[in-house]
Amino acid sequence: MSPGSLSLYLHIPWCRVRCGYCDFNTYVLGSAAPDLPERYQAALLAELGLAAERLGPRRVETIYFGGGTPTLMAPPAFAALLGRIGELFDVAPDAEITTEANPETVTPASLAQLRQAGITRLSLGMQSAVPHLLATLERVHTPGRAVEAVGWARAAGFASVSLDLIYATPGETLTDWEHSVETALAAEPDHLSAYSLIVEPGTRLAARIARGELPAPQEDAMAERYLLADERFNAAGLAWYEVSNWARPGHECRHNLAYWRSGDWWGFGAGSHSHVAGVRWWNERHPRTYAERIEACAMPVAGSEELTDEDRHMETVMLGLRLREGLLSSALTASEQTRVPALVDDGLVTVMGERIVCTQRGRLLADGVVRDLLD
Ligand code: SF4
Known part of the structure; x- marks a missing residue:
């Protein structure tokens, strides 16, 4: 990142269903008030304007749509948001523009539209290639869908594609994990993330473990899984560049590197965190409250702190x-x-x-x- 550059994160808080292990700030789209997604998108556009007023025409080198499931938003909405960003900021010609995607929410046609809208990098939540583990995680996609989506992304012209994996899910054997790792590698992604499952309090998964329906993830299994992944990813030409992330040379996620190098970023949308010039703040968590604050011409900030x-x-x-x-x-x-x-x-x-x-x-x-x- 060049000095003084800025990264932008846009939070799209909708999901089709809520996965049993997830404690992210997400909401089931079908349960939201029918007009809320549109109000939310208008609020994002307005927050972009508020940020530009405060920061001036800063150079933007990375943009990241995260969620939730950003790909529940139609491709023209991505184009509208990116168009507004282009009007307000000095977006680098080689900016990295990522969207996360749930494999079930993309098709060859939607990926082509996303590419056309300006998205350059796709990060697919694969998590596992094993049906019983996807069922434990309550993921809705079928095991082969993420791999298929990598092929569609290539055909659509994405030069950088990432897959996310989760290990140490209750009931996972080393053979299960090896199968997920090899399936992911066979899709030939440019980037892989592999995180051990964290059992977050308050989730359905935590309740099932507490009731004894599922075993808790085993610490020693985590080390074994990590070593297997590290060995196989490296052998396939994806080198580690952060403890839980591997990439082919030149495909390291520049947006996440900006976080890890304590760069400046502005997080737009419900519950998003920002960090600019040593000050951190976070937005109202609920999409409705967030939209209401913006509609009242106020900053949607819920709290802030200056780093010591x-x-x-x-x-x-x-x-x-x-x-x-x-x-x-x-x-x-x-x-x-x-x-x-x-x-x-x-x-x-x-x-x-x-x-x-x-x-x-x-x-x-x-x-x-x-x-x-x-x-
Ligand atoms: S799709 Fe992702 S963000 Fe949505 S509920 Fe599942 S894990 Fe959470």
């Missing part, structure tokens, strides 16, 4: 150690620097020039490495 030097330091260390580019040694305090040799001796980090980089073992224990290092 200590907050920034902690974030720099935490995020830097998750990246393959590593953490600049000079970012550490003098006493923190004295702890690095012990971490090297334990095989958790290596020192490469001016940077400290986690080893594979260090990646598995990244939270502990950060704890050991910080004052």
Whole structure:
């Protein structure tokens, strides 16, 4: 990212159904007031104007539509939002413009329209290739659909396609995980994300585990799954560049790198978080409240905080150690620097020039490495 550049995140909070493990800020489209999606989209357009008034014509290098399921929004709505962004900001000619997509919500025709609207990168939520695990997660798509969608995305002209996977779902065997990894690789994506399942309190999945209907994810299984994924992804030419993300060279997600490098971003829409010049704020969480605030010509902000030097330091260390580019040694305090040799001796980090980089073992224990290092 060039200095002073800005990333934009647009939250589209609708889903067809709510998956049993999900605690994101999403709402079932069929249960929303019929006029709300349209009001919401108008509010997004208005918030873009509010941001441009405050920031001026900043250079925008990445734009990301997340959710929810952004692809429940019709392609012309993407074109309208991107058109407005182009009027208000200085969008780089090679800007990375991503949308997340649930495989069930895209078709060859809709992907061609999204490409035409200006989307350059597609991130498909595959999660698993195993039917019983998709059922446990309460995902609505069929196992082969994500792989099929990668082919459609290629035909539509997307130069960068990503698949998301989840491991350690209750009931998953190592063979199940290997099958998901190999199925994902056979689709030849440019980028893969693999996260262990987090059982979020308040979800249906958490309730089923609490009732004893499903086993809780096993910690030791997580390490085994991670190592298998890392080995297979690397062998297929997708190198790790963040603890849970792998890419072919040049296909690293620039938008997420902007977050991880503590860049400036503005998050539009319900519940979105922003970070500009060391100040963080977050919007009203419910799409209706968000739209009402914007319709009343007010900023939709629900809260804000200014980062202290200590907050920034902690974030720099935490995020830097998750990246393959590593953490600049000079970012550490003098006493923190004295702890690095012990971490090297334990095989958790290596020192490469001016940077400290986690080893594979260090990646598995990244939270502990950060704890050991910080004052
Ligand atoms: S599709 Fe994604 S955002 Fe929507 S409920 Fe499922 S996991 Fe959550």
